[in-house]
Amino acid sequence: MLKALALADHGEEALARLADMGRLGVPVDSYSYAHGLKACIAGSASHAPASARVREMHAHAIRRGYGLHTHVATTLIDCYAKLGIVTYAERVFAWMPERNVVSWSAMIGCYAKNERPGDAIELFQEMIASDADLVPNSITIVSVLHACAVVNALGQGKVLHAYILRRGFDSLVSVLNALMAMYMKCGCLQIGRYIFDWIGRRRDVVSWNSLISGYGMHGFGRESLQVFEEMIKEGISPSIITFVSVLGACSHAGFVEEGKKLFESMVEYNVTPRAEHYACMVDLLGRAGRLDEAVELIQSMRIGPSPQVWGSLLGACRIHGHVEYAEMACSHLFDLEPRNAGNYILLADIYAQAKLQNQVDVLKELLEEHALEKVPGCSWIEVKKKLYSFGSVDDKNPQVEELQALIGEFVTQMKNEGYVPDTRTVLYDIEEEEKERILLGHSEKLAVAFGLINTSRGEPIRITKNLRLCEDCHSVTKFISKFTEREIIVRDVNRFHHFRDGVCSCRDYW
DNA sequence: TTAGGGTTAG
Secondary structure (H helix, E strand, C coil): CHHHHHHCCCHHHHHHHHHHHHHHCCCCCHHHHHHHHHHHHCCCCCHHHHHHHHHHHHHHHHHCCCCCCHHHHHHHHHHHHHHCCHHHHHHHHHHCCCCCHHHHHHHHHHHHHCCCHHHHHHHHHHHHHHCCCCCCCHHHHHHHHHHHHHHCCHHHHHHHHHHHHHHCHHHCHHHHHHHHHHHHHCCCHHHHHHHHHHHHHHCCHHHHHHHHHHHHHCCCHHHHHHHHHHHHHCCCCCCHHHHHHHHHHHHHHCCHHHHHHHHHHHHHHCCCCCHHHHHHHHHHHHHCCCHHHHHHHHHHCCCCCCHHHHHHHHHHHHHHCCHHHHHHHHHHHHHHCCCCHHHHHHHHHHHHHCCCHHHHHHHHHHHHHCCCCCCCCEEEEEECCEEEEEECCCCCCCCHHHHHHHHHHHHHHHHHCCCCCCCCCCCCCCCHHHHHHHHHCCHHHHHHHHHHHHCCCCCCEEEEECCCCCHHHHHHHHHHHHHCCCCEEEECCCCEEEEECCEECCCCCC
């Protein structure tokens, strides 16, 4: 009965039946809670009621002495992971008297799902060090690979690759797919391609999707389209994700016509366009400056535009400085995602570009009023398998002054060659000189400087940034790549930038 | 009859 309720997403009823069991004196067991907990979170539109139900079920399990039963506790970890309540998952994990490979994997997956990839990797290391009988399996490996990909931890990823070979996990397509995705997300496109070829005939739709998106995020639109065509020729049915990937690739490469054709062809493959496909199309059109077309497409949608769709339009307005459409996008976004500070910041940015300081101030007041905080810019770099992170106003790192001075030298050099710092994105109403100083402290510049000092000549510098790369950092990094003859690879929140010899692979289109 | 994973998107 409880299992059926879980499958049908009836959490309330599952709780009620469990209460009945107590009242009627029917003994419960670990199965009751495992199914009951699944029912609590399945299919819930909102986290709030699901969270209340899980806690209630958790309390019930504790009262009956099942709170720390291995299967029940593991299910609890997964429930809290899915609800984003990491501290509860940690507490359950810490108190378990017996943990097996599944419990460890659930906890590692919890960190990976909740933007704590560093902790996921650490826990994995703890796991293999803790007990000789505790052996990770393919699911554990896939979770950790995913975590490495998220933080761009290539060194750790390679350690895992070696581990996979030693333990023979390389016979599993799921593991190879995750390995391929990890390499491509860490900037190693060629190795990803190599693994794809090596998988050979065993490749599945996930392998194809990974390769298509891999080429896409590196700006190789042509290759991405080729792989898509190859996939069709081989008789593989493209999935919803295939189209998100290939449309995204068109967007990064500026292939407007190709993208439009693909979008129209979706019905032929029995894939109905969803909001995420519209978001890709709006991004594609908007980025290319075809804002009117983007707006027309939104208005033609039969499904309600998602925040991502309006977000794409807003992003395009920022690139092309379109105040009117930005306001239109925000009139929806402020309703749909009232707590997302990023939307307010983007609009403020657009107002600042248009020199509408009064409007900028209004938005800043709004942000304060709702106690919304901007996500601070953060960049990180891996040196000798250790991650170093930099914040934009980072005074904790004693090396920051040295790093800023180094950047300052490059900037002086650049100014001699006619460069003017792009201070438009600094929203504070302060003197130009002060704005330039803020730009010098941007986290990606600090990370590049750190890389220059702490890696050897000829070695590529790999940086990861949590936001979009700003125009000024883009110009400065191009210069540094030429001046120091270094290859600099930056992964921002959207895509890769390969800087070499003063040129960026995105061809300044991002 | 019970527990954990991979591909995408502003």
